[in-house]
Amino acid sequence: MHESEVLYAVVQFDGTAQRTVRRVVAPFPDRSSAALFAVDNDLRNYTVGPMSFAVPTRAVPVCHGVPTPRAGGS
Numbered sequence: 001m002h003e004s005e006v007l008y009a010v011v012q013f014d015g016t017a018q019r020t021v022r023r024v025v026a027p028f029p030d031r032s033s034a035a036l037f038a039v040d041n042d043l044r045n046y047t048v049g050p051m052s053f054a055v056p057t058r059a060v061p062v063c064h065g066v067p068t069p070r071a072g073g074s
Contacts, residue, residue: 006050008034013045026051 009026022045023060028034046048 008048009051010034010043011047011049012043015045059068
């Protein structure tokens, strides 16, 4: 995937523990925009990273139990 197709997020951590996420702000078109947002909003303890969207990895089965319309009905 080209960098121009990637969106970025600012992940702010709790000040007491680097593993506790305090807030996620997204999307940004590039790393610089995300970092500028963090600086402009006086965020501390943050990182900028590429975003991923959770999508199904396999097709959903087609339902075979859908009734067909009745003849003569509208």
